[in-house]
Amino acid sequence: MAATTLRELNGFGGTPATPADATLILVDYQNTYTRGVMELDGWQEALDSGAALLARAREEGAPVIHVVHDGGAGTPYDIRAEIGQIHPSVAPVDGEPVVVKHAPNSFHGTDLEQKVAATGRENVIIVGFMTHMCVTFTTEGAFLRGYSPTVVADACATRPLAGAGVELSAEQIHHSALAAIEDLYGVVVAKGSALK
Numbered sequence: 731m732a733a734t735t736l737r738e739l740n741g742f743g744g745t746p747a748t749p750a751d752a753t754l755i756l757v758d759y760q761n762t763y764t765r766g767v768m769e770l771d772g773w774q775e776a777l778d779s780g781a782a783l784l785a786r787a788r789e790e791g792a793p794v795i796h797v798v799h800d801g802g803a804g805t806p807y808d809i810r811a812e813i814g815q816i817h818p819s820v821a822p823v824d825g826e827p828v829v830v831k832h833a834p835n836s837f838h839g840t841d842l843e844q845k846v847a848a849t850g851r852e853n854v855i856i857v858g859f860m861t862h863m864c865v866t867f868t869t870e871g872a873f874l875r876g877y878s879p880t881v882v883a884d885a886c887a888t889r890p891l892a893g894a895g896v897e898l899s900a901e902q903i904h905h906s907a908l909a910a911i912e913d914l915y916g917v918v919v920a921k922g923s924a925l926k
Contacts (some may be wrong), residue, residue, distance in 0.1 A: 732916040736812070746917045747853035747880040748926045753846055754787040756780060757797045757819045757836055757858030757868050761813050762806045770859060771900035779885035780857045781819045783922045790824075793849040796820075796828045797836045827886045834864045837871035840885065846877065853878050855925075856916070857885035862907035871919040879916030882925070883908055 756900065759780055763770045770776075787794050795836055796816060801807025808814040809830065829842045836842050846854060852878050856869050865886050872879045888907065890900045898906075912918040919925060 735912060737855055737902050737912070740914075742914075743878070744917055744923060746783060746849035746919045747855050747878065748788045748884055748887050749783065749855065751792075751793050751851065751882065752855045753793040753849045753851050753852035754866065755782060755795050755797060755836070755842075755846075755854055755856045755858075755872075756784065757856060757864050758799050758860070759796075759805070759858055760798055760809075761783060761815055761817055761892045762799075763859045764805060766827075767919070768771065768806050768811070768889070770889050772887045772904075773859070776859070776885050777817060777819055778858075779922045781884065783857060783882060783885055783925075784820050786922075787855075793851065794822075794826045795842065795857070796826060797842065797864075798823045798828060800830050820924055825893060831864075835869040835871040836864065836868040837875065843875055844872075846872070846875075848905050852876075853880065855880045855882065857882050857922075859886065860888040860906045861886040862888050862891075866911055866915075869911050873915040878926075879911075881908065881916050881918045882922045883918055884921045 767770050799807045815829045869879045888903045
């Protein structure tokens with residue numbers, strides 16, 4: 731028997747957004763996560779799904795916003811170095827804004843809220859790296875600001891972690907984060923190809 735979610739208890743809808751009626755927010759699809767100390771499990775598959783969603787949003791004329799995390803010089807998040815730049819497969823084109831953040835919640839200390847509001851759309855589709863960190867907190871940020879988030883599971887990825895002395899696989903972390911999102915903050919769909 732499936733657990734009752736907080737979304738259900740609060741009467742929030744369960745219908746996912748579509749690329750045609752949403753703003754697509756791509757979070758931290760940076761080279762940071764494709765190699766080295768921060769390489770994520772399944773990053774290539776997630777990036778491919780994100781690229782497909784980006785192509786569809788562009789085709790349908792939907793607003794697209796890219797987000798990058800800037801950790802400063804000497805870090806894997808240095809956006810002035812190649813390691814911190816957006817991966818070429820999802821690089822912005824002219825007219826697509828890039829929001830630079832310094833915290834996991836992409837709305838915190840940035841103009842993301844103004845950029846999303848300017849689209850006039852209530853629905854946002856959120857994808858990116860890492861599922862348990864910036865994807866989760868950006869989705870929470872969108873929800874708390876009155877937007878209706880949809881997160882695409884196969885366009886997100888993360889890494890293994892230890893919690894309270896227990897080793898957890900990247901898959902466990904990924905699904906746990908998605909369950910937390912789905913409990914309250916947004917609708918989660920398994921695959922981008924499932925969006926209408």
